[in-house]
Amino acid sequence: MGSVAVYTSTYPETLMVDRHTAALEAENAHLRALLAQAQRRAAADADRFAAENARALAEAASLACLYERGLAEGAARLTRVEDLNTQLRASEELNRRILWTTTDCVKILDLDGRLIAVSENGPSVLGAKDCTALVGQSWIAFWSCEASRARIGEALKAARAGRASRFQAMLEIGSSTRTVTWWDVAVTPVNGDDGQPERILAVSRDISELKQNEARQTLLMQELAHRVKNTLAMVQAVATQTLRNAVSLEAAGEALGARLIALAQAHDVLMQGSWSSTDLRKLVAGAVKLHGDGAPDRFRVQGPDLILGARPGLTLGLMLHELGTNAAKYGALSTPDGHVEIAWNIVRSGSTEHLHFRWEEVGGPLVAAPTRSGFGTRLIERSLSHSFDGIVSLSYPSTGVVLTLEAPLAGVLGEAA
Amino acid sequence: MTDTPSEQPVVLLVEDDGLLLMEASDTLADAGFTVVEATHADKALKVLENRDDVGLLMTDVDMPQGSMDGFALARLVADRWPAIPVLVVSGMGTPGPHDMPDGARFIPKPYEPKTLVRTLRAFVRRAA
Structure with a gap:
């Protein structure tokens, strides 16, 4: 502004300058105002930005917080899911082990009865x-x-309707070599989330052995019934024969009683041979016990071990009883010095083997042939030769009764017990 | 035998147990029958092949010694000698559906001797 003081002498010029200066100052003021306005606006904008920023920051912080919480929840959920998976795996392993240990055949079927899964033994x-x-x-x-x-069809139908069932069924496998097995089968529906049958579980247990035992039992019962009937038929024949040949009712009663005891004793030996065979030595021992008086050497027994069939055994048991009874009444056993020699042997002639059996009474009273043939004699002469399909000879030399029997071994042998 | 129907016919008795054979044989003989005895199926067939006067077959079932049991013998006899009536006797219970030939009779063991004789007489009358 020093230049303004220099030009004060020339008024017009000075006026012009003053006017110019005023204009400049006005302009200046205007610019300053504009600047101030701009500055104010800028400050206001800055404030707004700052506020917006702060808001955004706050929002971001809150979001971060949310995320953080979500993350924590997610992690917790993940842990729970992992726990569940572990439990599920353990349960699956247990199921697998249970399936492995069971001998049952386990099947999962769809509702049409088609196999979805089968336990390892299934194939x-x-x-x-x-x-x-x-x-x-x-x-x-x-x-x-x-x-x-039919049973399986019914069980599948029941399972579709929501009902479980259980039954026994026979399974045949293979065309050329047929294998038959028996199964106890349980069929039950497996329901889905809606409570309706979704699949079907079928568990079959092998009961073949049980069925075999049942069949064997039935067969044994039939066999037993058959044998009891045969024994009764024998008892009937002994009774009728005793009565046919009896001299008195009293004698008949006594003889019948003794014969039934002999038959019972032969049955004991038969029982030891499981009803199918009799040990000849035991059979003879039984007769010796019945007819010996306890004195030593009343019977001298000699012969190899021999297992007879059931029928020949019973008949021989009866025969020994008849011989023993006769010996005790009239023969070698009726005197203190007498004895009986029993001997048997197996003799081969050509391609066949024969049983030779001999009963010989020694040291008894003088013997004469009986005048009438009683049951014992008839049993020996008629029945024995038939039962053994052999030759029987009963002779009465004065020294004592002699019985000889020769029979093909094949016809008299039984199965060794 | 059909020439003299008034006579009691010959009975072929097949039984492997000697005692039962003797008893049945006595029962039939007492009733007036003529009895031919056989202890198993093969022997019975031999009898039938060698004589033509057998008027009736009475057989046991379980006879291990022959080549066939009594049922098989009954069927064979019914087939080869259709004029001979067949009576099967057994303690084995009721025969199965195909065991017995047509027209044959079954008597369970043990039986009452009188019943046996009555059955046989009725049987012979019907067959004559």
Whole structure:
């Protein structure tokens, strides 16, 4: 502004300058105002930005907080899921082990009765190559027996309707070499989330052995019934024969009683041979016990071990009783010095073997042939030769009764017990 | 035998147990029958092949010694000698559906001797 003081002498010029200066100052003021306005606006904008920033930051912080919480929850959930998975794996392992330990055949079927999954023994039970060969197959198609098919059909129907069932069924596997097995089968629906049957569980247990035992039992009972009937028929024949030949009712009663005891004793030996065979030595021992008086050497017994069939054994038991009774009444056993020699042997002649059996009374009173033939004599002469398909000879030399029997071994032998 | 129907016919008695054979034989002989005895099926067949006067077959079932049991013998006789009536006797219970030939009779063991004789007489009358 020093230049303004210099030009004060020339008024117009000075006026012009003053005016110019005022304009400049006005302009200046205007610019300053604009600047101030701009500055104010800038400050306001800055404030707004700052506020917005702060808001955004706050939002971000809150979001971060949310995320953090979500993350924590997620982690917790993940842990829970992992726990559940562990439990599930353990449960699966347990199921697998249970399936492995059981001998039952376990099958999962769809509602149409097609196999979805089968336990490891499935292929061998159902006669298939492996599990994959079974999947998708119709379960009922493996059962060829009509009764079994009917039962399985009913069980599947019941399972579809939500009911469990249990039954026994026969399974035949293989065409050339047929294998028959018996199964106790349980069929039950497996429900889905909606409570409706979704799949079907079928568990079969092998009861073949049980069935075999049942069959064996039935057979044994039939066999027993047959043998009891035969024994009764024998008792009847002994009774009738005794009465036919009896001199008095009293004598008949006594003889019948003794004969039944002899028959019972022969049965004891037969029982020891499981009802199918009799040990000849034991049979003879039984007769010796019945007819010996306890004195030593009343019977001298000699012969190899021999197992007779049931029928020949019983007949021989009766015969020994008749001989023993006769010896005690009239023969060698009726005197203190007499004795009986019993001997048997197996004699080979040509290609066949024969049983030679001999009963000889020694040291008794003089013997004469009986005048009438009683039951004992008839049993020996008629029945024995038939039963043994051999030759029987009963002779009465004065020294004592002699019985000889020769029979093909094949006809008299039984199975060794 | 059909020439003299008034006579009691010859009975072929097949039984492997000597005692039962003797008893049945006595029972039939007492009733007036003529009895031919055989202890198993093969012997019975030999009898039938060698004589033509057998008028009735009475057989046991279980006879291990022959080549066939009494049921098989009954069927064979019914087939080869259809004029001979067949009576099967056994303690084995009721025969199965295909065991017996048509027209044959079954008597369970033990039986009452009188019943046996009555059955045989009725049987012979019907067959004559």
